[in-house]
Amino acid sequence: xxxxxxxxxxxxxxxxxxxxxxxxxxxxxxxxxxxxxxxxxxxxxxxxxxxxxxxxxxxxxxxxxxxxxxxxxxxxxxxxxxxxxxxxxxxxxxxxxxxxxxxxxxxxxxxxxxxxxxxxxxxxxxxxxxxxxxxxxxxxxxxxxxxxxxxxxxxxxxxxxxxxxxxxxxxxxxxxxxxxxxxxxxxxxxxxxxxxxxxxxxxxxxxxxxxxxxxxxxxxxxxxxxxxxxxxxxxxxxxxxxxxxx
Numbered sequence: 001x002x003x004x005x006x007x008x009x010x011x012x013x014x015x016x017x018x019x020x021x022x023x024x025x026x027x028x029x030x031x032x033x034x035x036x037x038x039x040x041x042x043x044x045x046x047x048x049x050x051x052x053x054x055x056x057x058x059x060x061x062x063x064x065x066x067x068x069x070x071x072x073x074x075x076x077x078x079x080x081x082x083x084x085x086x087x088x089x090x091x092x093x094x095x096x097x098x099x100x101x102x103x104x105x106x107x108x109x110x111x112x113x114x115x116x117x118x119x120x121x122x123x124x125x126x127x128x129x130x131x132x133x134x135x136x137x138x139x140x141x142x143x144x145x146x147x148x149x150x151x152x153x154x155x156x157x158x159x160x161x162x163x164x165x166x167x168x169x170x171x172x173x174x175x176x177x178x179x180x181x182x183x184x185x186x187x188x189x190x191x192x193x194x195x196x197x198x199x200x201x202x203x204x205x206x207x208x209x210x211x212x213x214x215x216x217x218x219x220x221x222x223x224x225x226x227x228x229x230x231x232x233x234x235x236x237x238x239x240x241x242x243x244x245x246x
Contacts, residue, residue: 047202048183061173068177072133072154074184079129082116083185084109084214085197086136103191106141109214110148112189116212120187133185135178136160156181179203189214
């Protein structure tokens with residue numbers, strides 16, 4: 001373990017996330033509280049902590065992030081942003097594995113975005129425009145959404161590449177830029193059981209009531225809204241967004 005923290009870390013990979021299980025062990029739960037770790041209402045915040053502890057943005061990446069924010073108008077006077085992550089499948093990259101299919105209905109996710117926006121408008125005095133930042137692995141999805149909502153959708157202009165099939169510094173930079181842009185959204189619509197989505201949630205420190213699964217959006221008017229309104233800190237962020245990137 002000492003070697004891990006005393007040497008430069010270039011990559012860290014994990015398919016599973018077990019941090020929330022710590023609260024189920026009485027002794028670990030007590031230690032958890034002593035350390036002031038996030039509660040179960042912030043299930044992926046420890047992923048964000050891990051990113052902060054293990055990695056540091058390089059000057060090159062910082063510049064790429066600044067340029068992306070400028071192009072998409074991510075600024076102190078930015079609009080309220082609903083971040084949307086859509087993971088489709090590997091079929092459009094030539095992989096014939098039918099089990100690679102993730103998002104079954106992109107249209108369901110789009111309807112979820114409309115619903116989330118309507119909920120925010122109906123319950124918050126939002127004077128700024130509401131925009132959708134779309135991060136997707138499929139260029140066709142991005143293109144179609146831009147055509148359907150040209151004044152609503154913002155997305156990076158690069159063509160998505162598979163991080164393993166097309167491994168390169170450019171591919172990695174584009175992928176990471178999308179994650180950090182998602183993390184700076186005001187509300188997130190994510191994909192169920194996606195490490196990519198979970199990292200974005202963790203880096204942004206989003207409580208459970210500030211994100212929803214795009215294909216499981218039915219409770220947005222009930223559970224999510226009730227918690228959203230009760231959470232005054234985040235409530236204030238909706239009105240005047242001054243949150244800084246981590």
